[in-house]
Amino acid sequence: MTLAVDATEMTTSEWELMRIIWTIGQASSSEVITLIRAKKNWTESTVKTLLRRLVGKNALKTAKDGRRFIYSPNITENDAMDQMSAKMFSRMCNMKKGKELIKLISETTLSKADIQTMRAVLNDKLQTAPDQVECNCLPGEGSCC
Amino acid sequence: MTLAVDATEMTTSEWELMRIIWTIGQASSSEVITLIRAKKNWTESTVKTLLRRLVGKNALKTAKDGRRFIYSPNITENDAMDQMSAKMFSRMCNMKKGKELIKLISETTLSKADIQTMRAVLNDKLQTAPDQVECNCLPGEGSCC
DNA sequence: GATTATCGTTGACAAATGTAAATATAAGAG
């Protein structure tokens, strides 16, 4: 049974540590401490506390390796990103998501392959796309924009 | 002088209130209370506290109208969304942003017009797009993926 | 003018977060 991890409850600091562990697959606390020092000025204590909290949130699991722990992710980076972006988009008015995506696409460096995929997806969507997306800001009220 | 509002420090609850005020432009506390009740079971006290905190964060400004306040946004919904999405994307590995965008595009209902705009933007970007986007997960380390 | 309905202000309190020191422990070095 895969236990559900809610990546959206990870704090910014915790996410930084996850980023490291996702990248190298797994790590001991000392490795994490060493790597995070390149970016953050946290003490060992701080990092250990964050690691422990991540274990508490089930974002990380531990395996004993003699005296120490090896931490590894209980959720993939992609799944976590999906959860985060879904939550963020859920905060937005439906009507405005398109413009926001246009902005993100414009500002993000994309590979040729990803661009091609997007084009394919968009061509597909165009068939069934509505002329207008309904605003969902307020229950009864009309449109926001 | 426009004072900077950092929309990313708005909490989820605060954002819900902002959503209402953005939609109707401005509102008294009682209006906000009435409208939020359609979604949340917060007491008047809770809403008032949140409004006050939003004023403290400069997200809202107030104008006296007799005994009461009329709250209005100090930041547009679009700017706030931009800040939020920028912050979220900054948490992600550059290499993975493309896939995430593809996913978001797939899952979001988009208007024909927005799709057309995206296609135009993408065609444009394709010219200068790299074959691969560099991973930026760890300073020195190689690629994460 | 007294009573009631509205607002805003204060004060509260538990839980989560950022940040860390102190302490205990086990394992490796000599």
Add this chain to the structure above:
DNA sequence: CTCTTATATTTACATTTGTCAACGATAATC
């Protein structure tokens, strides 16, 4: 076997967040 070192565990503490109740002031109503 003792000293040092690497780890983990406990404890701590100020802020922020989610939620409110109580109190005070002002306006509307009877």
